[in-house]
Amino acid sequence: MLSTTTTPTQRRQAFRAGLASGELQVMPGAFTPLSVRLIQEKGFHGAYISGAVMAAELGLPDIGLTTLTEVAQRAHQISRMSDLPTLVDADTGFGEPMNVARTVHELEDAGVAGLHLEDQVNPKRCGHLDGKAVVDADTAVKRIRAAVDARRDADLVIMARTDLRGVEGLDAALDRAKALQDAGADAIFPEAMASLDEFAAMRAAVDVPILANMTEFGKSELFTHQQLHDVGVNLVIHPVSLLRIAFGAIERGLDTLLTDGTLDAEVPSMQTRGRLYELLDYEAYNAFDASIYTYNGR
Template sequence: MLHSSTTPSAKRAAFRQALAGTDLLRFPGAFNPLSGRLVQRHGFEGVYVSGAVLSADLGLPDVGLTTLTEVAGRSAQIARVTDLPVLVDADTGFGEPLNVARTVQVMEDAGVAGLHVEDQVNPKRCGHLEGKQVVDETTAVRRVRAAVDARRDPDFLVVARTDVRGVEGFEATVRRAKAVADAGADVVFAEAMADLGEFEAICSALDVPVLANMTEFGRSDLFTHEQLREAGVRIVIHPVSLLRLAMGAADRALGGLKDAGTLEPVVGQMQTRAELYDLVDYAGYGEFDSSVYDFSLEGNRG
């Protein structure tokens, strides 16, 4: 009811402990708090908050237009309703090293378990698009060190994302990944790997865990969790999947509503009132205050 029953520090500690194991940690992307709660209900290990999703939710392209305040605010809303650790896309840290340091502390205050900061030049682009530019290694390392030095909770996870693969190739990616790992990154997010062989190679080359991005319509094939696990990947994110599914369904439904004048043919595809009320925990609120949940769904259409 209201907030998660688990404190932010406990979520971070649990995330650290899980990462020290050997299994693959699966982080579907949530586009709002309710979808974050749904991720937990389906038994995943964590929730991801994508910068591309947040910008799209605001009707903006993913080119670095969102602010730290906007991202931290939505991330806090999502982290509030789930007992799972929440990992957040912090783009380039919203500036240079001092901004990165502030970003880390604001995100700690937002209750999330960790963030990733990338090595792109602003204005940044989706990691699976052409035309990206990356900063030099010194600047990338400074961003990561600023993030690591700024955290007050040692369990807060700092993930270093590198987009070098799409600019300078795979060997340069390995060099950059080693540099940011040496700078203190807890995890390396190697963006836009070409195949499983590259995932295997970068996992073997590093002493820190590797994160894989399984975004649809990108440069990487959609490898299964088992394939990624065998390659040595420790965290997988599905950043935009739920938003794409929801928006695709909404688009088709609106077209049907315009044509037929009714949504009756697709009611069976909708989350029912009972399912929604269960997800938002009406009953829990009713236990706290009986005047909140003093109704019955009997008589409602299925």
């Protein structure tokens, strides 16, 4: 009821243990605090908090328009509702190294298990679009060093994302990943990899865990979890999937309402009131409220 029963440090330790376990860690994107409850109930290893999703929820494109305050607030709302580790997209850190340091503090306080910082320039673009630009190696390294130096909980995972594959090619991305690892990154997020062979090359290039982004309509084929595990990927995210599923259903429902004048035909596919209350743990709130109401002071 109300929130997670574990501490942020416990969830960070669980995240690190999962990354070191040899088992592929699967993190669907949680686009609401309630959706993370469902992700946990279904047995996933953790939940991802996507910057693209946060922007979309505000009606904005994913081009760096969201603020640190908005991201930290959403990260807190989602992280507090589950015992699962959460990984949050911190974009470029919302500024230069001093801003990156503050970003780490704010997201650490929000209760996330990890965050990733990318090497794009500001304003950034979605990682699977053309026309991206990246910062030089020195700037990228300084961002990661600032983040590592700023964290207060040593268990917080600082992940470095590089978008260099789509700008200068695989070899440049491999070199950048090595430099980011040397700067202290706990894991590497190589964005927009084109093949399983490229993931395997990244696995061979660095010693820390690597992430695969299986976003629909992107540059990467939607490889299976088994395929990713077999080439040494440690963590896979499905960042925007639940939002896309939900909004696809919403749009179909609205079309039905326009054409039929009723949503009767859509009811069988809806989540029932009972299932919603179960997910919300409604009965626990009722029991708590009743215990307070009937308290007799003895």
